[in-house]
Amino acid sequence: MNFQLFLEALEERHFTDLRFSEVTRALRALSSTYVERRTTALPAQKALDGAGKRAAFALYYGPIHFVLVQNILAEVGMPKSPGLVVDLGCGTGVAGAAVATATTPPARVTGIDTHPWALDEARFTYRELGLSADVRRGSAARTRIPHDASFVVAAFVVNELTDSDRGALLESLQAAVARGVSVLVVEPISLRISPWWNQWADAFTAMGGRADEWRFRFDPPMIVKRLARASRLRPESLTARSLFAG
Ligand SMILES: C[S@@+](CC[C@H](N)C(=O)[O-])C[C@H]1O[C@@H](n2cnc3c(N)ncnc32)[C@H](O)[C@@H]1O
Numbered sequence: 001m002n003f004q005l006f007l008e009a010l011e012e013r014h015f016t017d018l019r020f021s022e023v024t025r026a027l028r029a030l031s032s033t034y035v036e037r038r039t040t041a042l043p044a045q046k047a048l049d050g051a052g053k054r055a056a057f058a059l060y061y062g063p064i065h066f067v068l069v070q071n072i073l074a075e076v077g078m079p080k081s082p083g084l085v086v087d088l089g090c091g092t093g094v095a096g097a098a099v100a101t102a103t104t105p106p107a108r109v110t111g112i113d114t115h116p117w118a119l120d121e122a123r124f125t126y127r128e129l130g131l132s133a134d135v136r137r138g139s140a141a142r143t144r145i146p147h148d149a150s151f152v153v154a155a156f157v158v159n160e161l162t163d164s165d166r167g168a169l170l171e172s173l174q175a176a177v178a179r180g181v182s183v184l185v186v187e188p189i190s191l192r193i194s195p196w197w198n199q200w201a202d203a204f205t206a207m208g209g210r211a212d213e214w215r216f217r218f219d220p221p222m223i224v225k226r227l228a229r230a231s232r233l234r235p236e237s238l239t240a241r242s243l244f245a246g
Contacts (some may be wrong), residue, residue: 089157
């Protein structure tokens with residue numbers, strides 16, 4: 001796995017048809033969607049409308065989420081065996097890739113998302129990072145966790161689910177942990193975004209798991225630095241909360 005080569009391929013992929021200024025403008029709009037307009041934009045899947053926002057999501061949040069998941073794994077425990085990683089709400093695939101590349105040899109990955117663009121982008125990410133992977137269109141909550149899964153990661157997706165889907169997903173994750181699968185959920189720190197957090201944290205600790213809040217120092221790769229500077233974002237520290245069990 002060569003993360004630097006992956007980033008170079010990502011830049012080439014997204015800057016072929018877009019100028020840097022178009023991506024930074026889209027990054028500002030995307031950040032405002034995730035922070036301020038969540039209740040209207042996310043259910044309508046508007047967050048990833050348009051090539052500019054997609055490029056911004058892949059080039060800026062992709063590397064950040066990859067490194068964030070790597071950092072969390074280093075704290076809560078690396079995957080025990082390669083096996084199969086299920087990446088729920090995979091987006092560009094970086095969270096599943098961070099888990100899969102944490103073992104030697106790397107694990108296989110299955111990425112699940114409702115958004116066709118995300119599946120295509122995840123396929124690219126997994127391939128560029130040398131992973132054996134497949135992607136499937138489907139709902140995170142209604143996907144049956146395969147019996148050979150060793151690890152399930154759900155990064156920044158649980159807060160996008162409806163209450164009933166979130167309830168169904170929690171049951172499915174509890175059943176997976178009971179079968180010996182490791183489960184990692186990552187979410188933003190804000191309780192406004194994740195008001196269900198304490199209930200999920202109780203469910204994970206009841207399974208012998210843990211709930212944590214993180215702040216990691218981060219030396220961003222050059223593309224993230226340049227996009228951050230132009231969009232007045234500050235990625236020098238990575239914050240998140242996580243649930244882990246199994
Ligand atoms: C904020 S992105 C996070 C992507 C990725 N996990 C990461 O950490 O970068 C949320 C992703 O969840 C997907 N998503 C939203 N609702 C979903 C659902 N019910 N089932 C599966 N995926 C969903 C969106 O299409 C989007 O790709």
